[in-house]
Amino acid sequence: MRTASCVELTLLMLLEWRLRHGYQQKKSMIQSLMLGKVSKVFLGQWISEPEMEKEMNDRYPGCMAGRTMFVIPFSMGPIGGPISKIGVQLTDSNYVLLCMKIMTRVSPHLWETLGDNDFVKCVHSVGCPRPVKRKVMNHWPCNPERIMIAHRPEQREIMSYGSGYGGNSLLGKKCFALRIASVIARDEGWLAEHMLIMGLQNEKTGEEKFICAAFPSACGKTNLAMLEPSIPGYKVRVVGDDIAWLKFDREGTLRAINPEAGFFGVAPGTNFKTNPNAMKTFQKNSIFTNVAETADGGFFWEGMEDEVDKNMAITTWLNQKWHIGAPGKAAHPNSRFTAPASQCPIIHPDWEKPEGVPISAIIFGGRRPTGVPLVFETFSWEHGVMVGACVKSEATAAAEFKGKVIMHDPMAMRPFMGYNFGNYLQHWLNLNAKPHKVPKIFHVNWFRVDSEGSFLWPGFGDNIRVLDWVLRRCAGEQGIAEKSAIGYIPTKESFNLTNIDLKWDELFSLPKPYWLDDIRESRRFLEDQVGTDVPKTIWKEIEDQEKRIQAMTD
Incomplete structure (x- = not known):
């Protein structure tokens, strides 16, 4: 994938128009929007600087005529915190203004702390100047035929035109907190990830552990972050439901903050x-x-x-x-x-702690109706990064795919990566160095179904049973897991199954043909999308896992 002298162009398939008017997007219109000049790959869209300048210069002049321009100074993370970053957004949408006041920390005091270039520059317009020459549907101004959301990661700039919805226009969210922040994190030695942060306190001992979990959109992050346990023993509190910025402190402990101030959840x-x-x-x-x-x-x-x-x-x-x-x-x-x-009744009292909370485990997952067990622990940090790189999930309404297809969503970051994915994986691998104490990595799947299409796992509040096992593994408890070809699987005796009836063997079965197809397909995906930029360590982990699967009994 090209990185030099390029700008990531995120083409969100005219989401605005579909959301407001029920319009079914046609492939030909997407291709015309791409202008034949954009490099089309699954993990990112790229356009040259001169072409991007031309496209933006064709859009922005006069785009806010007749509208109020709002200037929004905002902080991602607690104001003044060691991991926090500042942005300034220009917009002509009052919807964006109101949402940004909820989703970020907007304050006039930020002007006092700004230097010349120590903030992310964000400009947004609905692309519908007055007098309006087009019909505005449902009082929702936008310009769907000319939508363009672009990022200059190295210059810390975001440009959004034509859309007025969600992450397309609330530029502190996916654009800043993930795409731009991932580049800042690479440069400064930390991580910006599509992850929830939650605390689980053992009510007997009073000890509390924090975990981060990365799932594709609409796969249950908010539900897990705000979980109400179905069994006694744990108190759950939420730090964040969508994005985590993670940084190692001087002692080598990985700490996380929620850079957002609100929830933008699927209803x-x-x-x-x-x-x-x-x-x-x-x-x-x-x-x-x-x-x-x-x-x-x-x-x-x-x-x-x-x-x-x-x-x-x-x-x-x-x-x-x-x-x-x-x-x-x-x-x-x-x-x-x-x-x-x-306003969340279980918000953690330390959710705005500037230095963040210590992370004991990282969990990946997605909607996998067949083949993938409820939970497994990876063998190592490197194996866990490979598992994260191979995350797949059934497409959801937040994705541009239709129907029940299994799509790749590596690290749950497919739509949100700000730079070359191979370099991103190497950055993860590099973090496993002294004095860093990397957490354990797990994979979960709440969505496996039986032959009749019924869920094998009840989910929701019962997910605490899985998290209980995860935390006990993090504590080093022995005798509660057995080694498999893909990782450590729970023993049935180690799980709290009180008042729950499960098809345990089916829920944790590892069909050999399925897993051979899965690892080989993951290899093809990485070869096609990342190619020579895939770190050698990842290839070795894939090769080792394929050998373990081949050695499985049918």
Whole structure:
């Protein structure tokens, strides 16, 4: 992959237009947007500096005419913290202004701390100057035919044009906190990752451990971060539900902060059964995007059928009359809530601790309906990085893929990488050096199904049973795991199975043909997408795992 004199161009497939108008994007329009001048690869889109300058100069002049321009100084992370970074965003969207005030720490005092070049420069426009010459649907100005979201990682600059939704326009989120921050982290020796941060306190001993977990979008990060345990023994508190910045301290302990100040969560599927703490968090001071509205002024989305009167009149996200049981969807599958993290009833008291919280384990995972066991521990840091590089998941509404296809999402960072993925993997590998004390790495899969398509694992509050095993492994407890071809698997006797009936053998089975296909397909993916930039250590880990799988009995 090229890196020199290039700029990452993230083409988000006209998400804006689809979200607001139900428009089905056509491949030909994507190709025309790419202008035939963009390098099209799965892990990133790249365009030369001169071409990017030309495209931006064709868009930005006069783009905010007739609108109010807002200047937003914001901090990612606690203001003044050792891991925190500052940004300034220009925007002509009041929706962006309000969401940024929730999602980041906006303060006029930041002007007093800024130097000449020690902040990330962010410019955003909906690309719809007044007088408006196009029809604005649902009071949502945008310019879907000319959307362009670009990053200059080395210059710490973000440019967003034409979109007015989510991470396309809230530039402190994915654009800054992941794409640009990953480059800053590479240069400064830390990590910017698509991970939740949660604390688990043993109620008997009072000891607390923190974990980070990386899942693709809409795979349960928020639900896990705000988990309500189904069994006694642990108190769970959330530090962050989406992004983690991780840095080793002077003693070599890996610490993490949540650079955000709010939650930008997927609404459908969220209810008082799946995530009561999220429901309690956004009862005030919150913004809902592309959800349905009930006749009494409340909100509704798929998953709330048992919490709303069946006879309640509902207006869908497309402003159409609807009722529970009617055809179609009331809310967009990627509709969102934006809420202050401070309102979460289980927010950790140290969630804004400037130096962060110490991390004992890193967990990767995704939606894997077949073949992949509930949990396994990797053999080493290097093996864990390889497992993270090979993360796959069933596509979700937050991705540009349709249907139930298994997509690669390495490190759960596929849409969010700010530089060459091979170099990114090498950066991870380099961190395993003295005095760094790297945490253990695990992989989980809440979504395996049986032959009839039913989930083998109940998930939600019962995920505490998996985390209990993870923490006991981190503590060095012996006799609770057995070695397999892919990592250490729990013994049945070591798991807390109180009041739960499981098809244990099926949940933890490792079909040899499946795993041979999986490791070989992962090899092809890395060869195709990363090529000679894949670190030799990763190739060795893949080769070793393939040999172990080949040695398995059928």
